[in-house]
Amino acid sequence: MPGPAAHSGxxxxxxxxxxxxxxxxxxxxxxxxxxxxxxxxxxxxxENVGMRYGLGPEVLRDVSFRIAPRSxxxxxxxSGAGKTTLLRLILxxxxxxxxxxxxxxxxxxxxxxxxxxxxxxxxxxVFQDFRLLDHLTTYENVALPxxxxxxxxxxxxxxxxELLRWVGLGERMHVLPPLLSGGEKQxxxxxxxxxxxxxxxxxxxxxxxxxxGLGRRLLRLFVELNRLGTxxxxxxxxxxxxxxxxxxxMVLGDGRLHVED
Amino acid sequence: MASSPSPAAPxxxxxxxxxxxxxxxxxxxxxxxxxxxxxxxxxxxxxxAALCAGAAEIAATSASEWQGSVAREVTIQIRPGPGRDVxxxxxxxEALARAEPGVAGTRVFSKAEAERxxxxxxxxxxxxxxxxxPRLVTLRLSESPSADLKHxxxxxxxxxxxxxxxxxxxxxxxxxxxxxxxxxGVGIAVVALVLxxxxxxxxxxxxxxxxxxxxxxxxxxxxxxxxxxxxxxxQRRFFGLGLRGGAIGAACAVAAFALAGLMARAWRxxxxxxxxxxxxxxxxxxxxxxxxxxxxxxxxxxxxGVVSRLTVRRFLA
Numbered sequence: 001m002p003g004p005a006a007h008s009g010x011x012x013x014x015x016x017x018x019x020x021x022x023x024x025x026x027x028x029x030x031x032x033x034x035x036x037x038x039x040x041x042x043x044x045x046x047e048n049v050g051m052r053y054g055l056g057p058e059v060l061r062d063v064s065f066r067i068a069p070r071s072x073x074x075x076x077x078x079s080g081a082g083k084t085t086l087l088r089l090i091l092x093x094x095x096x097x098x099x100x101x102x103x104x105x106x107x108x109x110x111x112x113x114x115x116x117x118x119x120x121x122x123x124x125x126v127f128q129d130f131r132l133l134d135h136l137t138t139y140e141n142v143a144l145p146x147x148x149x150x151x152x153x154x155x156x157x158x159x160x161x162e163l164l165r166w167v168g169l170g171e172r173m174h175v176l177p178p179l180l181s182g183g184e185k186q187x188x189x190x191x192x193x194x195x196x197x198x199x200x201x202x203x204x205x206x207x208x209x210x211x212x213g214l215g216r217r218l219l220r221l222f223v224e225l226n227r228l229g230t231x232x233x234x235x236x237x238x239x240x241x242x243x244x245x246x247x248x249x250m251v252l253g254d255g256r257l258h259v260e261d
Numbered sequence: 262m263a264s265s266p267s268p269a270a271p272x273x274x275x276x277x278x279x280x281x282x283x284x285x286x287x288x289x290x291x292x293x294x295x296x297x298x299x300x301x302x303x304x305x306x307x308x309x310a311a312l313c314a315g316a317a318e319i320a321a322t323s324a325s326e327w328q329g330s331v332a333r334e335v336t337i338q339i340r341p342g343p344g345r346d347v348x349x350x351x352x353x354x355e356a357l358a359r360a361e362p363g364v365a366g367t368r369v370f371s372k373a374e375a376e377r378x379x380x381x382x383x384x385x386x387x388x389x390x391x392x393x394x395p396r397l398v399t400l401r402l403s404e405s406p407s408a409d410l411k412h413x414x415x416x417x418x419x420x421x422x423x424x425x426x427x428x429x430x431x432x433x434x435x436x437x438x439x440x441x442x443x444x445x446g447v448g449i450a451v452v453a454l455v456l457x458x459x460x461x462x463x464x465x466x467x468x469x470x471x472x473x474x475x476x477x478x479x480x481x482x483x484x485x486x487x488x489x490x491x492x493x494x495x496q497r498r499f500f501g502l503g504l505r506g507g508a509i510g511a512a513c514a515v516a517a518f519a520l521a522g523l524m525a526r527a528w529r530x531x532x533x534x535x536x537x538x539x540x541x542x543x544x545x546x547x548x549x550x551x552x553x554x555x556x557x558x559x560x561x562x563x564x565x566g567v568v569s570r571l572t573v574r575r576f577l578a
Binding site for chain 2: 093113134140149
């Protein structure tokens, strides 16, 4: 878990200090996570997981992989390959038809509702369609993960405002989502995923609605978060984005997973 | 990124925050058309339940007033018999009654008064002087000490056997009490039914709200809210609606009773008013009636909150 500096004081100078953009345009990451990868208990482990909706065909077949702590990976594949389903399995919003799924060392079949909530609080998620609550302001949307933990507003106010300013929504924090542009919504969704300093970040096409410049900036934000100890999985089919970071690629095709380290 | 958190950051950020940040909006959207309809349904049901409770209260109060006045009076009936001096028998019975502790006063009905009591059945203008019309002595009982009617009855039977009998209106009182209890029982049953109907309407509305806010619920789950948190959010919303509906319904019922009281007072001068007053007393609901109306408003709100919470918990499970 990142320390208290994760995104209050810490992220302010991130682009210039640690997530270094090389001369070739790629964002370099510190190698320590790759050395440690596999040495510690995985954050997520899938073993021969199969998944089908109802009586339909299997969307995922014999999927096995491990997400090491503090690792960074892309999840890619053509549209309809099962990226979102795989993310939903990790998010525990659907259960596998067969195989074993473990999240933070907890095998998820028959998990209690209280444990499920505990696991979800350790994750942050950016949805492809943002899923901001239209009746809450940008500020309230971003503060939601802290509010549901029962924290008083005064305890997180400054933190939320600072993150909003960092993602460029400082002037839009009291605006309702329907009035935000696509890019602004996306940044709000990302801020909401980051605010509780998750140990695992799942992002489904997080740069799909923003211009390339902002996309790179957001990617740098994820890299920064990863450097602070968060495991990151970014589902995307944007190869240009993936080329910016040297990271493991998990490629889904025909329901099967192929990992390119 | 190497920079450590700046302790001054919150202090510097705070003064620039717009005041709208603190609006603390409810997590479940409010003020939809469905919410207003539900508040209206709760208001109507509360109003009906409060009317029932008030009517039962009026019936119970009137019955207890009747019972009080009837129970405070007993009657000695003296039958004239051949060869007996009925006036002497009356005097004897009155003396026995006066001697009894707990009898506050006596009143002897004269022969003319006794005959007049028969007029509704026999008509007026008849000469009843040849008929052996029974004579009555009414006794007013004091609250304390209470009269020992059994002892008085025995004394009368001993002194004037077969001539004097004591009527304590027990049958009347029993019927009155049964009627009043039935009224109150029916009132309570109707109030309970109306509250059950409120609960069912809320359960139905909660399910609708859950379906309408499926995405909100899903997002709340993903950001780490547990089922109880979500249930509480819905409970707060519905309790607010219940409170609004309950307050409106109870206020309307209180206004209706006040208006009915005023109208009853205005009509009291006419013959219909006398009938009304005979039936309902002064049409005064009393503090107990108003308290039960307010209580029904509160219970309707609590039922709304609790039912919505249980419905959400069941829905999520």
